[in-house]
Amino acid sequence: MGDVAKDLASGTAGGAAQLICGHPFDTIKVQLQSQTPGKPPKYSGSVHVVKKVVAADGLKGLFNGMGAPLATVAATSAVLFAAKGQMEVLLRSEPGVPLTITQQTICGAGAGLAISFITCPTELIKCRLQAPKAVKYGGSWDVIKQVMKTEEGLMRGLFKGLVPTMAREVPGNALMFGVYEGVKQYMAGGRDTSGLGSGSLMVAGGVSGASSWLFLYPTDVVKSVVQVDDCKKPRFSGSIDAFRKITAAEGVKGLYKGFGPAMIRSVPSNAACFLAYEVTRSYLG
Numbered sequence: 633m634g635d636v637a638k639d640l641a642s643g644t645a646g647g648a649a650q651l652i653c654g655h656p657f658d659t660i661k662v663q664l665q666s667q668t669p670g671k672p673p674k675y676s677g678s679v680h681v682v683k684k685v686v687a688a689d690g691l692k693g694l695f696n697g698m699g700a701p702l703a704t705v706a707a708t709s710a711v712l713f714a715a716k717g718q719m720e721v722l723l724r725s726e727p728g729v730p731l732t733i734t735q736q737t738i739c740g741a742g743a744g745l746a747i748s749f750i751t752c753p754t755e756l757i758k759c760r761l762q763a764p765k766a767v768k769y770g771g772s773w774d775v776i777k778q779v780m781k782t783e784e785g786l787m788r789g790l791f792k793g794l795v796p797t798m799a800r801e802v803p804g805n806a807l808m809f810g811v812y813e814g815v816k817q818y819m820a821g822g823r824d825t826s827g828l829g830s831g832s833l834m835v836a837g838g839v840s841g842a843s844s845w846l847f848l849y850p851t852d853v854v855k856s857v858v859q860v861d862d863c864k865k866p867r868f869s870g871s872i873d874a875f876r877k878i879t880a881a882e883g884v885k886g887l888y889k890g891f892g893p894a895m896i897r898s899v900p901s902n903a904a905c906f907l908a909y910e911v912t913r914s915y916l917g
Contacts, residue, residue, distance in 0.1 A: 638916045639717040640710040646909030647709025651702060654901030656694035657893040659685065659762045664890035665856040666763035668867070670881035678893050697761030699772045708750045713909060716743035716809065730825070733814045740809030744801035752797040753790040756859045763860040783863040796855035796871045804848040812840035812906065833910050834903035841902025845894050850887035852894070853878070 660681045667673050675681045685693040719739035720731055731739070757775045769775045776790065783789035815836040816825040828836075845852075854874050861868055868874040878886040 635717060635721075636714050638913060639714040641916060642909045642912040643710040643713030644705065645912040646713065646905040647705040648702075649908035650709070650901045650905035651698065651705055653904045654897040655698045657897030657901075658758075659694050659696060660893040661890035661897070662697075662759050662762040662856055662860075664893070665853050666759070666860050667889065669878050669886055678890075697758035697772075699761075704750060704754045708747055708754065709905075711750060712743050712747045712805070715746040716740060716805075719743060731813070733810055733817070736813040737806045737810030741802050741806035743809070744803070744805030745798065747805075748794065748798045748801045749791075751801060752792075752794045755797065755855070756790060756792060759856050759859045763856075789863075792861075793855045793859040793871075796851055796858060799871075800848050800851040800855060804844045804851075807847060808840045808844040808902070811843045812836050815839050830907055830911070833907050837906030838899040838903035840906070841898040842895060844902075845898040849891055849894060850875075853887050853889060 660678050663681045663685065664675060664678070667675065675684065682694070685696075689696065716739045719742045720735075723731060723735045723738065756779070757772050760775045760779075761769055761772070769778065779789040779792075780786065783792065813825075816828060816832070819825075819832045819836065820828055854871050857874050857878070858868060858871055861874075868877060875887075882889075
């Protein structure tokens, strides 16, 4: 099996682990993000979201919208890690020589750009199913059909929010992979990081995920509100307009709605992702 195939397989394992661990927290995040700026909030906080979602749909309500990312997790995570692996090949001076933290950061940025085109339509479907519903959907395929029918086709429909998606994925993955490598090198004491155990890999993964979300969260809020906006009576004309209206109505705190569950999710989900990737990659050689 070649390196690209190994990265594809390992990335798939990592993405599946990340999704299963983190999706309920993501549902809470999107529900809080999607509340209308300037109007009385529908939820008082994360616990209130859980109570209302479970009361309405049972525990399965916390997993609404998981079908779309689960169906494409192979493509998204596989492309992320495979693209990063190919970036590593381009930047590595000699075979087998470890990359610097700066080089890993560059690799993460390139990988983030590559997956933006997969992540955008996937997250649009997910957010439409998770958010408080002005339109009722029967599932992922129903979202696709309705978006394609009512929102002017492919690019203006399923790729709505592509710009804020790129603004999140490129710097977000650059930071995540850079921090991941930095934490691993720190815990290895400057020695070879390949000997680190599962616990160390989970710590590095958790810290890297939390670091990424800490700095990029407002971009995710803008992306979510743009993607769930009503196409017939839109509240926002675009990403910049969404940013301005959110901050005008609610101040900076409006850009951090759902921040708590996002940060709580980021640690275990990214820890699971990197551990699953590293273990699978090691098993495959």
